[in-house]
Amino acid sequence: MSIDSAIVLAAGEGIRLRPLTQNRPKPMLPAATKPILEHVFDQLVDAGVSELVVVVGYRRERVQSYFGSTYRNVPISYVVQEKQLGTGHALLAAESEVTGTCLAINGDQIVDSRIIGDVVRAHDSSAAATVAYLHRPNVQSYGGVLVEDGLVTDIVENPQDGRDYRLNAGVYALEPAAFDGVRAADSRNGEHLLVDGLSTLVETGEIVRGVASEGLWTDATYPWDLLEVSAELFEAGFVNGDPEIGGREATVHDDAVVRGPVVIDRDCAIGPGAVVGPGVCLGENVTVGANAVVERSVVDADTTIGANATVVECVTGTGVAIGPGSTIPGGPGDVRVGDTVYEDEALGALLADRVLDRGGIDYVPGALVGPETDIQTGTTVRGTLAGGTEVRS
Amino acid sequence: MCGIIGYAGGQADRNVVEVLSSGLSKLEYRGYDSAGIAVAPEVSVYKRKGELEALEETLPDGTVDALAGIGHTRWSTHGPPSDENAHPHTDCEGRVAVVHNGIVENYRELREELEAAGHVFDSETDTEVIPHLIETALEQGADEDAAFRQAIERLEGSYAVAAVFHGREEVYATRDQSPLVLGIDDGCALLASDVPAFLEYTDQVVYLEDGQFATIRPSGIEVRDERGALVDVSVETVDWDPEDAGKSGYDHYMLKEIYEQPRSIRECLRGRLRPLEGSIAIEELDGLARPTDVQFVACGTSYHASLYAARLFRERGVRATAFLASEYDVERLPLDDRTLVVGVTQSGETADTLRALRTASGVGAQTLAVTNVVGSSAAREADHAMYIRAGPEIGVAATKTFTSQQVALATLSSALTDDCSRQFVEALRELPDGIQSVLDTSNARAVAEEYVGADAYFFIGRGYEAPVALEGALKMKEITYEHAEGFAAGELKHGPLALVSEATPVIALVNGRKNTDRMLGNVTEVEARGAPIVAVTDDPDAVAGHADHVLRVPETHWRFYPILANVQLQLLAYWVANRLGRSIDRPRNLAKSVTVE
Numbered sequence: 006m007s008i009d010s011a012i013v014l015a016a017g018e019g020i021r022l023r024p025l026t027q028n029r030p031k032p033m034l035p036a037a038t039k040p041i042l043e044h045v046f047d048q049l050v051d052a053g054v055s056e057l058v059v060v061v062g063y064r065r066e067r068v069q070s071y072f073g074s075t076y077r078n079v080p081i082s083y084v085v086q087e088k089q090l091g092t093g094h095a096l097l098a099a100e101s102e103v104t105g106t107c108l109a110i111n112g113d114q115i116v117d118s119r120i121i122g123d124v125v126r127a128h129d130s131s132a133a134a135t136v137a138y139l140h141r142p143n144v145q146s147y148g149g150v151l152v153e154d155g156l157v158t159d160i161v162e163n164p165q166d167g168r169d170y171r172l173n174a175g176v177y178a179l180e181p182a183a184f185d186g187v188r189a190a191d192s193r194n195g196e197h198l199l200v201d202g203l204s205t206l207v208e209t210g211e212i213v214r215g216v217a218s219e220g221l222w223t224d225a226t227y228p229w230d231l232l233e234v235s236a237e238l239f240e241a242g243f244v245n246g247d248p249e250i251g252g253r254e255a256t257v258h259d260d261a262v263v264r265g266p267v268v269i270d271r272d273c274a275i276g277p278g279a280v281v282g283p284g285v286c287l288g289e290n291v292t293v294g295a296n297a298v299v300e301r302s303v304v305d306a307d308t309t310i311g312a313n314a315t316v317v318e319c320v321t322g323t324g325v326a327i328g329p330g331s332t333i334p335g336g337p338g339d340v341r342v343g344d345t346v347y348e349d350e351a352l353g354a355l356l357a358d359r360v361l362d363r364g365g366i367d368y369v370p371g372a373l374v375g376p377e378t379d380i381q382t383g384t385t386v387r388g389t390l391a392g393g394t395e396v397r398s
Numbered sequence: 399m400c401g402i403i404g405y406a407g408g409q410a411d412r413n414v415v416e417v418l419s420s421g422l423s424k425l426e427y428r429g430y431d432s433a434g435i436a437v438a439p440e441v442s443v444y445k446r447k448g449e450l451e452a453l454e455e456t457l458p459d460g461t462v463d464a465l466a467g468i469g470h471t472r473w474s475t476h477g478p479p480s481d482e483n484a485h486p487h488t489d490c491e492g493r494v495a496v497v498h499n500g501i502v503e504n505y506r507e508l509r510e511e512l513e514a515a516g517h518v519f520d521s522e523t524d525t526e527v528i529p530h531l532i533e534t535a536l537e538q539g540a541d542e543d544a545a546f547r548q549a550i551e552r553l554e555g556s557y558a559v560a561a562v563f564h565g566r567e568e569v570y571a572t573r574d575q576s577p578l579v580l581g582i583d584d585g586c587a588l589l590a591s592d593v594p595a596f597l598e599y600t601d602q603v604v605y606l607e608d609g610q611f612a613t614i615r616p617s618g619i620e621v622r623d624e625r626g627a628l629v630d631v632s633v634e635t636v637d638w639d640p641e642d643a644g645k646s647g648y649d650h651y652m653l654k655e656i657y658e659q660p661r662s663i664r665e666c667l668r669g670r671l672r673p674l675e676g677s678i679a680i681e682e683l684d685g686l687a688r689p690t691d692v693q694f695v696a697c698g699t700s701y702h703a704s705l706y707a708a709r710l711f712r713e714r715g716v717r718a719t720a721f722l723a724s725e726y727d728v729e730r731l732p733l734d735d736r737t738l739v740v741g742v743t744q745s746g747e748t749a750d751t752l753r754a755l756r757t758a759s760g761v762g763a764q765t766l767a768v769t770n771v772v773g774s775s776a777a778r779e780a781d782h783a784m785y786i787r788a789g790p791e792i793g794v795a796a797t798k799t800f801t802s803q804q805v806a807l808a809t810l811s812s813a814l815t816d817d818c819s820r821q822f823v824e825a826l827r828e829l830p831d832g833i834q835s836v837l838d839t840s841n842a843r844a845v846a847e848e849y850v851g852a853d854a855y856f857f858i859g860r861g862y863e864a865p866v867a868l869e870g871a872l873k874m875k876e877i878t879y880e881h882a883e884g885f886a887a888g889e890l891k892h893g894p895l896a897l898v899s900e901a902t903p904v905i906a907l908v909n910g911r912k913n914t915d916r917m918l919g920n921v922t923e924v925e926a927r928g929a930p931i932v933a934v935t936d937d938p939d940a941v942a943g944h945a946d947h948v949l950r951v952p953e954t955h956w957r958f959y960p961i962l963a964n965v966q967l968q969l970l971a972y973w974v975a976n977r978l979g980r981s982i983d984r985p986r987n988l989a990k991s992v993t994v995e
Binding site: 055076104274323 | 575577592593605607632634635644645646647648654657658661664667668672673674742824827828830831832834835836838839952
């Protein structure tokens with residue numbers, strides 16, 4: 006069958022992506038140079054969806070002002086989930102915007118249109134819902150499904166019980182009955198989850214179909230995962246990393262070196278002697294100063310990298326200033342988030358929106374700097390710095 | 399961006415022209431620089447440059463004897479709006495009329511081919527090749543349906559197309575990569591670029607797919623695929639509030655447009671900055687001689703942008719003055735051929751500004767129009783035109799267009815005086831993020847809550863901030879209907895201070911890098927009268943101890959501080975008006991562009 010409407014869940018902040026989510030929800034974080042959500046929309050439109058219903062909540066104006074009323078000529082309607090009480094609650098907020106069969110998809114994970122197409126093809130109205138699953142290791146960090154003879158027998162978040170779970174791709178075809186299942190499910194710890202609704206359907210004897218699929222599926226759990234997500238997009242050809250193409254609407258000095266895969270968005274300026282790439286994504290209006298070196302980094306819009314700076318395995322928010330001569334030497338480094346230490350992560354530094362590095366600063370690999378932190382010249386940054394502070398050596 | 403409407407079913411109790419006009423009015427958010435309709439079976443075309451009202455004036459009184467029709471509203475980004483370029487377009491004989499949304503990429507070849515075959519074109523548009531291609535196919539013996547298909551097969555690019563034919567009561571349509579949706583009702587059928595266009599008639603819709611062809615007639619719709627096979631379509635019911643479409647989930651266009659500012663600034667600056675050289679070049683002004691004097695003529699918000707710009711020019715050693723356009727032509731003006739008269743008008747149709755430009759041109763001055771609308775009267779009549787590229791603005795109170803005017807005029811002041819620096823260019827490039835930062839962190843809503851119901855609102859600023867104080871007050875007046883005044887801060891003690899009381903909050907623009915102490919002196923004057931102080935500042939430390947509330951903006955080049963501060967004032971006015979339940983997008987007694995003197 007064909008399914009015209011898709012409900013896209015884009016209301017949640019993505020708490021584990023802090024401090025990058027201070028000013029925008031996770032779906033608006035950059036994957037290469039575009040928001041994750043834009044990749045999601047692309048795959049939905051490629052799969053034939055002709056109506057997008059987007060559930061927004063946390064910092065929703067960022068989503069609305071970026072996409073407006075249509076995307077690639079597909080109309081977008083916005084539904085506001087005032088409080089983020091879980092994916093099931095978000096889905097129900099959008100129920101009145103769709104009629105008949107619809108798709109539901111997470112707005113913060115990039116899923117190949119082939120996976121969406123597989124769900125659409127496998128679904129018919131004899132099933133209350135159809136779920137795509139993938140054969141992947143490490144399912145315990147994501148959602149898991151157990152499938153027997155094409156039917157889902159169990160569906161859970163973060164499965165820990167050692168059974169043979171497949172990865173839940175987060176792409177669902179839903180009949181109106183599925184909404185009833187979600188409504189009937191109990192909430193847990195104040196969260197009303199979509200998968201609990203599907204479990205309820207399974208428990209009450211409704212058919213929930215599972216369809217095996219394959220294709221790109223990528224999700225950033227932690228901020229530094231944005232590097233890996235962008236690398237996967239290059240590899241899968243979702244983003245063209247040809248240096249001849251990157252930078253066409255940017256100003257690149259003749260004496261700069263641009264090495265692919267690389268993507269350079271509009272209005273960027275790259276100074277003489279700078280070396281950009283490989284594995285670099287420069288968002289709109291980024292400046293790379295003379296003789297700066299940037300490798301394997303996701304640099305978001307309006308960021309400036311000063312002359313002679315070295316930036317390796319770095320993730321930035323928007324409007325960050327990396328001063329002249331600062332050094333982000335690349336991972337591996339230990340990253341501390343709350344009470345947990347993630348060892349040997351491939352992260353040079355993570356600088357949230359509008360960090361102001363005044364130059365000559367050394368970053369110990371794995372450094373996390375909160376938004377609008379003002380770092381005085383000559384400082385060595387290690388560990389985690391809270392946002393909005395002033396830091397001296 | 400353009401909008402299309404189509405209707406078949408004139409024998410029902412609805413007048414074809416009325417349905418089309420109403421549909422076009424709902425599509426106006428998609429652009430509004432020209433509009434037109436065509437009806438059948440006696441094909442007649444009515445079209446006009448300008449807003450829908452201009453078209454409505456050209457429509458015949460009483461009912462038009464028609465059974466079907468098509469309509470179009472246009473927002474040109476390339477090529478000027480004119481009566482000729484407005485859709486619908488017809489073939490040589492006027493037997494087929496076509497509206498189109500999208501771009502025909504191969505239109506030059508097609509046009510050359512058609513012209514060689516003797517077809518005569520009336521417009522400069524890519525669209526006009528379509529009716530002539532249809533005419534060719536009809537001449538070769540094809541029926542209407544086949545002729546329409548054969549014409550479409552020749553097109554490369556993106557399109558939504560609708561056509562009516564002489565002697566036929568239906569509308570033919572197709573799409574590829576441009577939106578088109580069909581609507582079904584008893585005894586009639588409709589089509590449009592977007593559902594709101596016909597939502598008042600029906601909520602039963604069919605979304606046409608790329609490559610499909612539709613014929614709409616009073617008895618219903620027929621959809622066929624590329625090979626001509628009948629398609630079984632699914633009819634969906636939409637439950638939209640027609641008012642909401644186009645607002646992208648915002649309650650008002652004004653708020654949407656405030657949040658669009660980082661993007662509209664990027665558009666305004668694109669291609670004009672040379673960041674590596676630290677220079678500014680405005681392509682469309684290559685032939686403009688460097689003036690010795692600059693006179694700005696403008697009204698309302700555009701006048702405030704002009705005051706800001708005049709100061710930038712003066713600082714660079716050019717004599718520059720801003721005039722209210724309505725006051726301009728009554729004076730005997732000292733100007734010569736080295737004087738540049740700059741008309742600043744969002745719509746390019748402001749009657750007072752147009753008259754001032756004509757007056758200046760008549761006495762030998764060079765003229766320049768700074769406008770948002772490509773091919774508007776101002777752009778065509780002035781010797782030169784510079785576009786601010788803010789995109790369509792629907793809210794009557796100007797927001798993003800004011801900001802884009804300020805930014806465009808800042809680049810102009812630099813380009814026309816060859817006075818630029820790397821710092822200036824870098825500061826311009828920082829503006830989109832600076833505005834985004836204000837939008838991300840503004841507490842204007844909470845501050846608005848505090849002061850709803852005040853007796854009056856006073857806005858004060860010095861230097862570059864003075865025009866923005868005027869603009870902040872204008873915004874507050876326009877959409878809240880409350881009393882608000884803006885003053886150069888130094889003027890307070892020469893009169894207005896008598897108005898200040900505990901019930902009149904004073905919104906002070908305190909630039910932390912320029913005139914800070916003098917400005918704080920003025921703040922102290924009003925503090926002494928017990929007025930609550932709202933400081934808009936990039937330096938919260940400086941106002942500590944003075945301000946009851948702070949609206950913070952990020953640090954920037956001191957000349958651009960007022961551009962950022964203004965965003966806070968927009969939000970403040972919006973949230974006060976919202977709290978008062980005002981008609982924010984369409985304030986009483988006001989129109990978007992004032993085309994009467």
